[in-house]
Amino acid sequence: xxxxxxxxxxxxxxxxxxxxxxxxxxxxxxxxxxxxxxxxxxxxxxxxxxxxxxxxxxxxxxxxxxxxxxxxxxxxxxxxxxxxxxxxxxxxxxxxxxxxxxxxxxxxxxxxxxxxxxxxxxxxxxxxxxxxxxxxxxxxxxxxxxxxxxxxxxxxxxxxxxxxxxxxxxxxxxxxxxxxxxxxxxxxxxxxxxxxxxxxxxxxxxxxxxxxxxxxxxxxxxxxxxxxxxxxxxxxxxxxxxxxxxxxxxxxxxxxxxxx
Amino acid sequence: xxxxxxxxxxxxxxxxxxxxxxxxxxxxxxxxxxxxxxxxxxxxxxxxxxxxxxxxxxxxxxxxxxxxxxxxxxxxxxxxxxxxxxxxxxxxxxxxxxxxxxxxxxxxxxxxxxxxxxxxxxxxxxxxxxxxxxxxxxxxxxxxxxxxxxxxxxxxxxxxxxxxxxxxxxxxxxxxxxxxxxxxxxxxxxxxxxxxxxxxxxxxxxxxxxxxxxxxxxxxxxxxxxxxxxxxxxxxxxxxxxxxxxxxxxxxxxxxxxxxxxxxxxxxxxxxxxxxxxxxxxxxxxxxxxxxxxxxxxxxxxxxxxxxxxxxxxxxxxxxxxxxxxxxxxxxxxxxxxxxxxxxxxxxxxxxxxxxxxxxxxxxxxxxxxxxxxxxxxxxxxxxxxxxxxxxxxxxxxxxxxxxxxxxxxx
Numbered sequence: 001x002x003x004x005x006x007x008x009x010x011x012x013x014x015x016x017x018x019x020x021x022x023x024x025x026x027x028x029x030x031x032x033x034x035x036x037x038x039x040x041x042x043x044x045x046x047x048x049x050x051x052x053x054x055x056x057x058x059x060x061x062x063x064x065x066x067x068x069x070x071x072x073x074x075x076x077x078x079x080x081x082x083x084x085x086x087x088x089x090x091x092x093x094x095x096x097x098x099x100x101x102x103x104x105x106x107x108x109x110x111x112x113x114x115x116x117x118x119x120x121x122x123x124x125x126x127x128x129x130x131x132x133x134x135x136x137x138x139x140x141x142x143x144x145x146x147x148x149x150x151x152x153x154x155x156x157x158x159x160x161x162x163x164x165x166x167x168x169x170x171x172x173x174x175x176x177x178x179x180x181x182x183x184x185x186x187x188x189x190x191x192x193x194x195x196x197x198x199x200x201x202x203x204x205x206x207x208x209x210x211x212x213x214x215x216x217x218x219x220x221x222x223x224x225x226x227x228x229x230x231x232x233x234x235x236x237x238x239x240x241x242x243x244x245x246x247x248x249x250x251x252x253x254x255x256x257x258x259x260x
Numbered sequence: 261x262x263x264x265x266x267x268x269x270x271x272x273x274x275x276x277x278x279x280x281x282x283x284x285x286x287x288x289x290x291x292x293x294x295x296x297x298x299x300x301x302x303x304x305x306x307x308x309x310x311x312x313x314x315x316x317x318x319x320x321x322x323x324x325x326x327x328x329x330x331x332x333x334x335x336x337x338x339x340x341x342x343x344x345x346x347x348x349x350x351x352x353x354x355x356x357x358x359x360x361x362x363x364x365x366x367x368x369x370x371x372x373x374x375x376x377x378x379x380x381x382x383x384x385x386x387x388x389x390x391x392x393x394x395x396x397x398x399x400x401x402x403x404x405x406x407x408x409x410x411x412x413x414x415x416x417x418x419x420x421x422x423x424x425x426x427x428x429x430x431x432x433x434x435x436x437x438x439x440x441x442x443x444x445x446x447x448x449x450x451x452x453x454x455x456x457x458x459x460x461x462x463x464x465x466x467x468x469x470x471x472x473x474x475x476x477x478x479x480x481x482x483x484x485x486x487x488x489x490x491x492x493x494x495x496x497x498x499x500x501x502x503x504x505x506x507x508x509x510x511x512x513x514x515x516x517x518x519x520x521x522x523x524x525x526x527x528x529x530x531x532x533x534x535x536x537x538x539x540x541x542x543x544x545x546x547x548x549x550x551x552x553x554x555x556x557x558x559x560x561x562x563x564x565x566x567x568x569x570x571x572x573x574x575x576x577x578x579x580x581x582x583x584x585x586x587x588x589x590x591x592x593x594x595x596x597x598x599x600x601x602x603x604x605x606x607x608x609x610x611x612x613x614x615x616x617x618x619x620x621x622x623x624x625x626x627x628x629x630x631x632x633x634x635x636x637x638x639x640x641x642x643x644x645x646x647x648x649x650x651x652x653x654x655x656x657x658x659x660x661x662x663x664x665x666x667x668x669x670x671x
Binding site for chain 1: 641
C-alpha cells in the first residue's frame with residue numbers, strides 16, 4: 001500500500017493541478033494577510049473558503065483522479081496485490097497531496113506574517129485541521145462515487161450533487177425543519193442535525209472559536225453544555241473521524257467486490 | 261481695638277484647630293471606636309490605630325473625621341450594621357470593615373450614611389459584606405477609592421456594593437467592586453457622577469440605575485458581570501468612555517436600556533458581550549463614537565424605540581450588527597463603520613457608494629427560532645441574507661446607513 005501511496009503522491013506532486021491548488025492557497029493567504037492587515041477578518045474569510053472550497057475541490061479532484069488513473073489501476077489489479085491496498089494507496093495519495101497543498105499554501109504566508117508570535121495560532125491550526133479533515137472526507141466520498149459509477153459524466157454529476165447537497169441544500173432543509181417545528185424543544189435536534197453533516201460540523205467547530213458570544217446567548221442547557229465546555233470540541237472531532245472512517249471502509253468493501 | 265479683635269479671632273481659630281486628635285488603640289485609654297465618638301467634640305479627628313476591633317452599630321452622630329492608620333479591622337461579627345453616619349460633614353477614611361450581618365428584613369450595610377451632607381467615605385476595604393456603602397437620603401458627598409470584595413452567589417441573599425438611595429449630587433470615584441449583587445446601584449438619585457470605577461464579577465449588574473435622572477457615568481470598566489450596566493426608567497443619563505466586557509450568557513448584555521429618554525452614549529467600548537446594548541422602550545438617545553467589537557449582537561432593538569441616532573460608531577466583527585424584532589423603524593444610522601460592509605467607493609471620498617443594511621434576515625429568523633443560531637455563517641444563510649439585502653421583505657426596508665465609512669473610524 002505504501003508503495004502505491006508513494007507513487008500516487010509523487011505522481012500528483014508532479015502534476016500541474018497540485019501546483020495550481022497550492023498557488024491558489026498561497027495567493028489567497030498572501031492577499032488576505034498583506035492587503036487586509038486584519039487577522040479577524042482574514043480568519044472569517046478563510047473559514048468560508050475552507051468550508052466551501054475545500055470540499056468542492058476534494059470531490060472534483062478525487063473523482064477526476066480516479067477516472068484518469070483507471071488504466072493504471074487495471075494494470076495494478078493484474079499484479080499480485082491486495083485490492084484494498086491499491087485503492088487505499090491511491091486514495092491516500094490524493095488526499096494527502098491535497099492536504100499538503102492546503103497546509104503549505106495557507107501556512108507559509110501566515111508563518112511569514114508572524115503567526116507563531118500571535119495569539120491566533122490556535123484558531124489558525126483549528127482551521128487547518130478542519131480543512132484537512134474535510135479533504136480526507138470528501139476525497140473518500142469522491143472515490144466511493146467513482147467506484148460505484150463507470151460512467152464519467154454520471155460520476156461527476158453525483159460528485160457535484162453531493163457537494164451541493166452537503167454545502168447548501170442540507171442547511172436549507174435543516175433550517176426549514178427547525179422553523180416548522182419551532183413549537184417543540186429543538187436543541188437536541190439541531191445539534192444532531194449538525195453532527196450528520198461534515199461541513200456543518202466543521203463550521204460549528206470554527207464557530208466555537210469565532211462567535212462564541214452569540215452562541216452562548218441561547219438558553220438551551222444542551223447548547224450551553226456543548227458550546228460552553230470542551231465537550232463540543234471533543235464530540236466534533238470524534239464525529240469528523242467517524243466521517244473519515246465510514247467512506248474509507250466502504251472503499252475497501254466496494255473495491256473487494258467490484259468486477260473490473 | 262481693631263487689632264485686638266483680629267488677634268483674638270486668630271487665637272480662637274488656632275486654638276480650635278490645634279485640638280489634639282483622639283487616638284483609639286487596644287492599649288490606649290480609649291480602646292473602642294464607640295468610646296472615641298462619645299468622647300469627641302464636633303469637628304474632632306479620631307485616629308484608629310492598627311488592630312482588630314469587634315463592634316457593630318457604631319453611630320457617628322457628630323461631624324467627625326475618622327481615620328484608620330494601617331487599615332485597622334472593624335469586625336462586625338455578622339451581627340448587623342457596622343457604621344451608621346447620621347451627622348453632616350463626616351469623613352471616614354482607611355478602615356478595613358468585615359463581617360456585616362446578613363438579614364432578609366433589613367439591609368445591613370458596612371457603612372450607612374443617612375440624612376447627611378458633605379460626607380467623604382474613602383480608602384475603605386470591605387469584605388464579607390451584605391450591603392457595602394449605603395448612602396441614604398444624603399447629598400453633596402464623595403465615595404472615593406474604596407475596595408469592596410464580596411462573596412455573593414445568589415441574588416436573593418446578597419446586597420449591593422455601593423448603593424445610593426434618594427441621594428443627590430454624590431461623586432463615586434475610583435472604587436473597585438467585585439462579587440456582590442449590583443456593583444453600584446442608584447435608586448431615585450439625581451445629579452450623581454460615577455467615574456473611574458471597576459466593577460467586575462458581580463452576580464447581577466455592574467452598575468444599575470433605577471428612577472434616577474441627570475446622572476453621568478464615565479471611564480468605568482464593567483467586566484464579567486451577570487450583565488454589565490442596567491439603566492432603567494431614568495432620564496438624561498450620560499454614559500461616556502466606559503468599557504463593557506465579557507458579559508456572556510443567555511440573558512447577558514453589556515448595557516441594558518429600558519424606558520430611557522434623552523440619554524447620551526458616547527465613546528464607549530463594547531467587547532465580547534453576548535448582547536452589546538439591549539434597547540427597549542428608549543427614545544431620543546444619541547449613540548456616538550462607540551466601538552462594538554466581537555459581540556454576539558452589537559445592538560438589539562426591541563419594541564418602542566424612537567428617534568435614536570447612531571452616528572460614527574465602529575461595528576467590528578459582531579455576529580449580528582443590529583437586530584430588530586419588528587418592521588417599523590424610526591431610528592437613524594449614519595456615517596458608521598461596519599466591518600461587514602461589502603460595498604465600494606468609486607469616488608474615493610471615504611464613504612461607501614451603496615447604503616449598508618445592518619439588519620440581516622438571519623437575525624430575524626434567530627429571533628423567531630433561537631435554535632437556528634447553529635446555522636450561523638452557513639453558505640445557505642449567506643444566500644438568503646443576500647436575497648433579503650437585495651429586496652427586503654422581513655426586515656425594515658428604511659433601515660439603512662446611507663453613508664457607511666470605508667475605513668475604521670478613529671477619534
